[in-house]
Amino acid sequence: xxxxxxxxxxxxxxxxxxxxxxxxxxxxxxxxxxxxxxxxxxxxxxxxxxxxxxxxxxxxxxxxxxxxxxxxxxxxxxxxxxxxxxxxxxxxxxxxxxxxxxxxxxxxxxxxxxxxxxxxxxxxxxxxxxxxxxxxxxxxxxxxxxxxxxxxxxxxxxxxxxxxxxxxxxxxxxxxxxxxxxxxxxxxxxxxxxxxxxxxxxxxxxxxxxxxxxxxxxxxxxxxxxxxxxxxxxxxxxxxxxxxxxxxxxxxxxxxxxxxxxxxxxxxxxxxxxxxxxxxxxxxxxxxxxxxxxxxxxxxxxxxxxxxxxxxxxxxxxxxxxxxxxxxxxxxxxxxxxxxxxxxxxxxxxxxxxxxxxxxxxxxxxxxxxxxxxxxxxxxxxxxxxxxxxxxxxxxxxxxxxxxxxxxxxxxxxxxxxxxxxxxxxxxxxxxxxxxxxxxxxxxxxxxxxxxxxxxxxxxxxxxxxxxxxxxxxxxxxxxxxxxxxxxxxxxxxxxxxxxxxxxxxxxxxxx
Numbered sequence: 001x002x003x004x005x006x007x008x009x010x011x012x013x014x015x016x017x018x019x020x021x022x023x024x025x026x027x028x029x030x031x032x033x034x035x036x037x038x039x040x041x042x043x044x045x046x047x048x049x050x051x052x053x054x055x056x057x058x059x060x061x062x063x064x065x066x067x068x069x070x071x072x073x074x075x076x077x078x079x080x081x082x083x084x085x086x087x088x089x090x091x092x093x094x095x096x097x098x099x100x101x102x103x104x105x106x107x108x109x110x111x112x113x114x115x116x117x118x119x120x121x122x123x124x125x126x127x128x129x130x131x132x133x134x135x136x137x138x139x140x141x142x143x144x145x146x147x148x149x150x151x152x153x154x155x156x157x158x159x160x161x162x163x164x165x166x167x168x169x170x171x172x173x174x175x176x177x178x179x180x181x182x183x184x185x186x187x188x189x190x191x192x193x194x195x196x197x198x199x200x201x202x203x204x205x206x207x208x209x210x211x212x213x214x215x216x217x218x219x220x221x222x223x224x225x226x227x228x229x230x231x232x233x234x235x236x237x238x239x240x241x242x243x244x245x246x247x248x249x250x251x252x253x254x255x256x257x258x259x260x261x262x263x264x265x266x267x268x269x270x271x272x273x274x275x276x277x278x279x280x281x282x283x284x285x286x287x288x289x290x291x292x293x294x295x296x297x298x299x300x301x302x303x304x305x306x307x308x309x310x311x312x313x314x315x316x317x318x319x320x321x322x323x324x325x326x327x328x329x330x331x332x333x334x335x336x337x338x339x340x341x342x343x344x345x346x347x348x349x350x351x352x353x354x355x356x357x358x359x360x361x362x363x364x365x366x367x368x369x370x371x372x373x374x375x376x377x378x379x380x381x382x383x384x385x386x387x388x389x390x391x392x393x394x395x396x397x398x399x400x401x402x403x404x405x406x407x408x409x410x411x412x413x414x415x416x417x418x419x420x421x422x423x424x425x426x427x428x429x430x431x432x433x434x435x436x437x438x439x440x441x442x443x444x445x446x447x448x449x450x451x452x453x454x455x456x457x458x459x460x461x462x463x464x465x466x467x468x469x470x471x472x473x474x475x476x477x478x479x480x481x482x483x484x485x486x487x488x489x490x491x492x493x494x495x496x497x498x499x500x501x502x503x504x505x506x507x508x509x510x511x512x
Contacts (some may be wrong), residue, residue, distance in 0.1 A: 039131070043264060044076055045074060045264075046075060046259070047073065047495065048078075048081055048268045049070070049078065049142075050080070050124070051082045051269075051456060052084060054081050054082060055310030057220075057331030057332050058280065058284060058330045059087070059091075060091040060094060062273070063095060064327070065276075066271045070108060074267070075108060077108065078110050081113045082112065083116045084207055085117065085119050085124050086121035087120070089121060089124075091121070092120075092121030094126050095128065098128070098420045099128035099129050100129075100286065102108045105442055111129070111130065112132045112134060113133045113134075113255075113258060115253075117138060117139045119143075119236070120139045121143070122187060124172075124403060125141070125170070128172055128176075128357070132247065133248065133250045134238075134242055134243070134248045134250075137240075137254055138239045139237070139238060141186045141248065142186065143169070144188075146153065162188075163183060163264055165187050165242065166187060170183070170184060179205065179245065180211065181207050182206050182247055185226075187234065189233065190232075193226045193235075194206070195226060197223055205220065206226060206246070211244040225343075236491050239251055240389070243295055251413075274490055283326035284330050292323050294402050296316045297316070297402065297406040298406055298409045299314075299319065299409070300345075301409075302350070303316060304471070331379060337372045337373075341368070343365075343368050344369035344372065347364050348362060348365035350365075351365060352471050377391075377394075378392060454478045456481055457502075460498045461495055461498075462474040462495070462497075463475050464491065465480060467490070468489065474496055482506070485509065486507065490508075496511060
C-alpha cells in the first residue's frame with residue numbers, strides 16, 4: 001500500500017499543480033504564454049516591409065498599402081523591419097493596433113525585426129506584432145509621450161494623454177503576452193518594476209507594485225528592482241536584455257537568419273516602394289505642391305475667362321486631382337476636403353455666370369477652396385502644439401505665395417492674352433474678320449446661322465448691366481444677354497460692342 005501510495009502521490013501533485021497554474025493564469029501579474037508559443041508550425045510565404053524613418057501619416061499609409069499588397073499575395077508571414085526614432089503618437093498606435101489584429105482578421109502572422117532601433121512610437125508599433133526579434137545591439141523603448149512647446153522645447157505630454165497611452169500599452173502587452181509593467185515603464189517615468197520568483201516552479205515574472213498588490217495567488221516572491229525601471233527614466237534596453245526581460249522573443253542579426261528561423265524555403269519577398277509611393281512622396285513636397293496650385297489656379301482662371309475652351313478646366317482638374325490624390329495616400333486628406341473644394345469651385349462658377357457681381361457666393365467659394373487645401377495638408381484641425389502650428393504656417397505660406405503668383409499671372413494674361421503662344425490661338429478676332437451671309441447680315445462662326453439667334457448682331461452696342469469679369473450681362477435695349485469679354489474686366493454702366501458671336505458665346509469689347 002505504501003509503495004502504491006508513493007507512486008500515485010507524484011502524479012496527484014502534478015495534476016494539482018497543473019490546476020493551480022491554470023487557476024492563477026488569469027490573475028494580475030501572472031505570466032502568460034508569449035506569442036512565440038502560439039506561432040504556426042509552418043509558413044508558406046513570407047514578405048518583408050521596411051518601416052524606416054519618422055512615423056508620419058505618410059509612412060503609416062505606406063505601411064498599410066504594403067500590408068494590403070501582402071494579403072493580395074497570400075502571404076501568411078509579414079515581417080516589419082523597423083528602424084525608426086518614433087514619431088506621431090496617433091499614427092504609432094494605429095499601426096500597433098493594425099498589426100495586433102493582423103493574424104485574427106487577415107490571417108497573417110506579424111513579426112517586428114529591429115536591426116538598429118525602435119524608439120518611442122516605433123517601439124509602440126512593434127508591440128502590436130506577434131513576435132519581436134532584435135539584433136543584440138539594437139535598442140527598443142523610451143516611448144513616453146512628449147510635445148513641442150511654443151519655445152520649440154520638448155516637454156512631457158499632459159496627464160490625460162499619458163493615461164491614454166498607458167491604457168493602450170497595457171492592452172497591447174496583454175494581447176501578446178508580454179510583461180505589462182515593463183511595457184508601461186517605457187512610457188511611465190515613476191513606474192518601478194520588480195523581478196518576481198515562484199519558488200515551486202522556478203518561474204520568473206516582472207511586476208509593478210500595483211500588480212504585486214493586486215496578486216492574490218501568493219505564489220510570487222518579490223525580488224530586486226529591474227534597474228532599467230528606476231524613477232525618472234523611460235525603460236530602454238538593447239536586444240539581448242529585451243529577450244531576458246521577455247520584451248522580445250529572440251535575437252536575429254540578418255534577414256537570412258529570419259528566413260531560417262521561420263523555415264521559409266523561398267527567399268523573403270521584400271515589398272519595395274513603387275512608383276506610386278515615390279509619386280506620393282514627391283507630390284507632398286512643398287515646392288511641388290505650390291507648383292500644382294499655381295498651374296491649377298491659372299488654368300482655372302483661363303477656363304473662367306474663356307468658357308467653352310475646356311483646356312483650362314482639364315489642366316486645373318488634373319492639378320487638383322493630383323494634389324488631393326497625394327494627400328489621400330499621404331494620410332492627411334479625406335472626402336470632406338474634396339467636397340469642400342468642389343463646392344468652392346461651384347460657388348465661384350455661380351458668382352461668375354449666374355449671379356454676376358462679386359458677393360457672398362464668390363467670397364464663400366474662395367474661402368471653401370482655401371479651407372479645403374489647408375485641411376488636406378495636415379492631419380489635425382486647429383494647431384495645439386508648436387509643431388502643428390509650424391505645419392499650418394507652412395501650408396498657409398504655400399497657398400498665399402501661390403495666390404500671389406497666380407495674381408501676377410492673371411494680370412499678365414489679361415494684358416497680353418493674344419500675344420502668348422498657344423493661348424493666342426484662342427484670341428477673339430475683330431469684327432472685320434467675321435463672315436457675312438448672302439443678305440449681308442453677320443453669321444455665327446462655323447455654323448451659318450444669323451446672330452439674331454441671340455437677339456443681337458455683331459456691331460450692336462449695349463450697356464454692361466453687371467461687372468464683366470469676364471462673364472456677365474449686357475442690356476441691349478429691352479433685352480438682357482449673357483456675354484463674355486476678351487479677358488478684360490469691365491465695370492457696370494460701361495458701353496460695349498458685340499465683336500463676335502461664336503457657338504453659344506456672345507463676345508463684347510469696351511467702346512473706346
